Amino acid sequence: MFAFREVPTPVPQAGQVLVRVHATAINPLDYQVRRGDYADLVPRPAITGHDVSGVVEAVGPGVTRFAPGDAVWYTPQIFQGQGSYAEYHVADEAIVGLKPPSLSHLEAASLTLVGGTAWEALVGRAALRVGESVLVHGGAGGVGHVAIQLAKAMGARVFTTVREANFEFARGLGADVVIDFEQEDYVQAIARETQGRGVDVVFDTIGGDTLARSADVLAQLGRVVSIVDIAQPQNLIQAWGKNASYHFVFTRQHRSKLDELSALVARGQLRPHIGAVFPLADIALAHALLERPDNGLRGKIAIAVVA
Numbered sequence: 001m002f003a004f005r006e007v008p009t010p011v012p013q014a015g016q017v018l019v020r021v022h023a024t025a026i027n028p029l030d031y032q033v034r035r036g037d038y039a040d041l042v043p044r045p046a047i048t049g050h051d052v053s054g055v056v057e058a059v060g061p062g063v064t065r066f067a068p069g070d071a072v073w074y075t076p077q078i079f080q081g082q083g084s085y086a087e088y089h090v091a092d093e094a095i096v097g098l099k100p101p102s103l104s105h106l107e108a109a110s111l112t113l114v115g116g117t118a119w120e121a122l123v124g125r126a127a128l129r130v131g132e133s134v135l136v137h138g139g140a141g142g143v144g145h146v147a148i149q150l151a152k153a154m155g156a157r158v159f160t161t162v163r164e165a166n167f168e169f170a171r172g173l174g175a176d177v178v179i180d181f182e183q184e185d186y187v188q189a190i191a192r193e194t195q196g197r198g199v200d201v202v203f204d205t206i207g208g209d210t211l212a213r214s215a216d217v218l219a220q221l222g223r224v225v226s227i228v229d230i231a232q233p234q235n236l237i238q239a240w241g242k243n244a245s246y247h248f249v250f251t252r253q254h255r256s257k258l259d260e261l262s263a264l265v266a267r268g269q270l271r272p273h274i275g276a277v278f279p280l281a282d283i284a285l286a287h288a289l290l291e292r293p294d295n296g297l298r299g300k301i302a303i304a305v306v307a
Contacts, residue, residue, distance in 0.1 A: 002283055007086075018058040020056075021088060022304075025110045026287060026300070054105065077092070095254055102265060103265060110272040111270075114143045116253070119260060119261060129154075133199040136205070139161060144205045146272065149271070164180045211230070222242055224245070226247070273298055274302045
């Protein structure tokens, strides 16, 4: 349940910037925090939210990279302090980047967390290389639609699972092979499309039995990266025969990832897709929409803080 309250404007301390938030966005992590999944880490009531695009209002002592008036973007430190569903936010200079000039605040806010997550998964953990192949589960989602673009920019052959209605959307992002997971078993589809070899990397953004079944689509020495909580134990014995490695990502915040994403944006290789926009006053409606399994959304829900 959300309630609006007047609270004091944060004051930037040494090494911090105060940002006037222009836009934020919605992630599954946000509604998980709201419903109490992480109550031991984020006691409620709390100001949640994990994406910021805005303008520097003031800087604390020792800040050298930013000045009032700079347009910036970042993901607040997760589980540490106030989130982004507010008019003002204070953050350590080290996690803040200059907003890509070609992105609006709504677009920039829609990319910070999902972009950093996809980067850490595919670059930092999977170490995806030119000429390799990757299966992105949930290619029309917030993280998935960014992962397709990132993998393509890295020179990979990209497979993805989506509903048939999202085929053209996924192809437009750069997917080489699109699989309708409602009509075809993706394990069989990957076997057919790779002549039985399998893919080098699987990126799991959806959960369920994906971890266990991913071993069936891996090539030898393949890698699986997941950003989803494991609700129940899964049997990974099939991965043993593939010499597979599994990686679990809970993204960390630092400027270097934002700078890499900015470079891709500048080269025209990456752009977030906004599936819906709500004002901050309707944040509860935005959460309700994202939580619906049949919401039909593509990409992200953006939240306008400054009209």
